[in-house]
């Protein structure tokens with residue numbers, strides 16, 4: 001082996017290097033994109049651009065479309081005609097027209113294959129190890145759980161990928177996020193990522209791609225890894241990755257778009273070469289001990305403003321940096337929270353279990369385990385929204401829908417729902433929400449909506465108690 | 476894309492850290508299928524009061540800053556969603572340049588695609604420019620892309636860094652797609668190699684039998 005070949009590389013380095021088409025000069029490169037996922041919100045202007053320039057979609061066979069943000073989560077059988085809001089319907093109509101015109105494959109909204117774009121990629125076996133995957137959506141990092149380099153892009157870049165199947169990019173730096181040890185009872189992957197973001201901050205990963213390593217991630221299910229990777233962007237990272245292992249391979253096997261036969265053998269052999277080499281260098285590192293991670297909730301208006309559920313609302317008077325103090329004051333004012341309040345004393349009016357962070361079968365099972373035999377508290381409206389038609393179907397096979405309905409939760413059709421106020425599901429009159437989604441920004445879930453992020457079991461615990469609650473107390 | 480060569484205008488101070496794209500352009504207005512006319516929803520939550528009237532405390536509602544062409548921001552500007560509606564709305568309002576200590580990656584990228592120049596500078600320098608920006612009608616700065624300089628209201632010059640490729644595209648108003656299409660032979664060669672190395676990825680999303 002030559003000296004150069006012996007240079008240990010990270011998983012990111014390997015995927016990056018195998019996708020460089022040509023240097024563009026000055027540290028930027030033209031890179032190839034293996035899979036392009038598109039949805040209705042960030043593509044109308046891109047297709048319009050293609051039409052104006054008379055361009056085609058270069059690789060419809062590497063593109064997949066779905067509508068998820070604007071669609072109602074009731075009466076799905078009515079199809080697009082069932083979308084009451086005129087602008088929402090128009091956006092979905094435009095997507096359907098564009099995919100027809102450009103020959104792009106599409107999961108129709110009344111199909112069981114429909115779901116949130118980041119749920120269906122892995123579920124359908126589209127997202128595979130070693131790929132470059134992009135989508136006009138910042139939570140594309142979810143697919144990094146498959147060992148793929150997956151990141152969000154803007155609409156101009158969507159147009160660029162549609163036309164050329166490439167992107168102009170500067171390589172990211174490598175950041176290792178290592179967590180070791182077993183998670184305590186009641187501690188979920190959501191708590192792991194909230195703890196990571198609270199530790200390194202919303203800009204802690206800017207310019208970097210995370211590689212999540214250590215026994216905690218090795219022991220985590222694929223669904224859990226997706227929850228973690230999903231929120232990489234909330235720490236500013238371009239993408240988050242978990243090295244593909246036997247679990248990853250077993251997860252992909254047999255899915256509708258996974259390779260079959262000889263191609264499967266060839267793919268697996270390739271995927272096994274991807275994990276970071278021993279001794280590979282990282283530009284930055286963060287280390288956490290799983291034993292130190294408690295169930296978390298956010299108290300503020302960005303995901304870094306999180307604390308263990310046993311904690312209190314922070315006191316801005318104790319923050320020296322004037323801009324940070326102003327930010328916390330503003331957050332508490334918006335959230336209508338008093339400094340030093342015990343988090344478990346904060347009441348909620350809404351509970352949302354869903355979104356691309358926490359709407360997979362495992363999430364629904366965790367929430368159902370808490371809901372079982374209990375009742376949603378008076379004055380609380382609670383929604384459970386599966387991430388895809390298949391998740392919904394599986395949950396119904398397992399009887400989870402009945403557990404939720406008996407406990408007083410609403411059981412809906414798949415979509416982004418209350419994660420972002422683009423469809424009929426939104427918080428009213430500034431309600432306070434226990435939400436399993438990924439962003440607690442001002443107004444994201446409705447005007448003046450006050451969002452507390454948490455894992456699915458924690459959200460179910462909030463639903464049945466009527467306030468933020470420590471799931472470990474419910475047993 | 477409109478060229479960016481030199482820009483002279485009022486700079487508005489916006490000292491909010493982690494200013495996210497939901498604040499710049501709220502999700503509910505993402506239903507538009509256009510990329511123009513978006514400034515009506517820019518900074519919706521902080522720019523307007525509940526009854527729809529202007530919030531007089533918000534900087535862009537104050538006389539000299541209504542015509543601001545430059546924003547002076549704080550750390551992690553533009554974090555959150557990938558929505559290009561954020562730079563579209565800023566551009567539609569007339570903002571062509573944002574200066575901050577740091578930017579979120581996707582927002583930073585999206586700006587260049589639309590002829591908006593994001594400039595990252597050391598925090599100490601941004602603090603000084605923030606003070607300049609508080610001078611109301613006198614908060615006039617000039618950004619010269621060719622020489623990579625900002626001329627402050629007092630005539631002092633500040634240098635900024637920028638990668639040469641992005642500079643070239645902005646200066647000439649170049650369309651990325653057109654540039655990449657000139658490389659279509661190389662893309663074709665890459666695709667042939669990839670088809671041999673990773674054949675299962677080709678034809679992947681086509682319906683199966």
Ligand code: SF4
Pocket residue numbers: 068069116117118137139355356357415416419420437438
């Ligand atoms: S569930 Fe939320 S975060 Fe995920 S794609 Fe939909 S709107 Fe975006």
